[in-house]
Amino acid sequence: MRDRRREAIIRKSLRLFAYDGYDSLTIDGIAEACHCSHGLFYYYFKSKEELFNAVMETYGRKCYKVSDEIGEIEKLHGLQAAERIIKATELVLSVGGEPLMYCRLEEVRRSASTIDEKTRASLTGIDTLPLLTRVFRECQAEGILQNIDPEGAVRFFLDWFTGISYRRIRFKGEKFETPDIMRMFRLLKNSQRRG
Numbered sequence: 001m002r003d004r005r006r007e008a009i010i011r012k013s014l015r016l017f018a019y020d021g022y023d024s025l026t027i028d029g030i031a032e033a034c035h036c037s038h039g040l041f042y043y044y045f046k047s048k049e050e051l052f053n054a055v056m057e058t059y060g061r062k063c064y065k066v067s068d069e070i071g072e073i074e075k076l077h078g079l080q081a082a083e084r085i086i087k088a089t090e091l092v093l094s095v096g097g098e099p100l101m102y103c104r105l106e107e108v109r110r111s112a113s114t115i116d117e118k119t120r121a122s123l124t125g126i127d128t129l130p131l132l133t134r135v136f137r138e139c140q141a142e143g144i145l146q147n148i149d150p151e152g153a154v155r156f157f158l159d160w161f162t163g164i165s166y167r168r169i170r171f172k173g174e175k176f177e178t179p180d181i182m183r184m185f186r187l188l189k190n191s192q193r194r195g
Contacts, residue, residue, distance in 0.1 A: 022112035
């Protein structure tokens with residue numbers, strides 16, 4: 001019974017963190033959404049950070065294919081890595097559900113303003129920012145993204161993904177068509193001509 005109650009809190013919190021982010025959630029809000037008392041919450045978790053880590057660890061194991069795919073992309077370079085990122089992003093967006101919410105938690109972890117840097121470093125997660133930055137720099141070196149600031153392109157990509165993933169999670173009951181991510185990549189490539 002105890003393990004099932006803890007799992008239920010983690011399961012509900014995945015959606016809470018993916019939907020509401022980290023900063024806006026309070027222990028009160030989490031306990032209310034999970035239909036448990038503060039005492040029961042603190043029985044299982046010492047803090048919101050500990051709950052977030054439990055969510056990341058649990059869904060990191062469940063969504064191991066996402067982590068495995070990132071590991072494979074890390075072995076690739078330049079355009080080949082960029083194409084694999086595009087395919088992986090399309091897949092995660094089209095599948096939705098837990099894998100998408102798990103990917104969304106990376107942005108939540110990175111952007112939460114109420115987490116100090118020491119705590120942020122201790123939180124479990126996959127950090128795609130260095131990988132994306134490296135790949136966009138390599139694409140620039142290959143002449144694919146000549147007049148693009150790689151860091152700006154990464155921010156654009158992450159903001160695009162954050163917006164689309166949030167919409168996908170929020171409107172789960174409505175028909176969702178995965179946007180053409182190649183169109184976004186072509187936009188980045190074509191902007192070098194105007195730059």
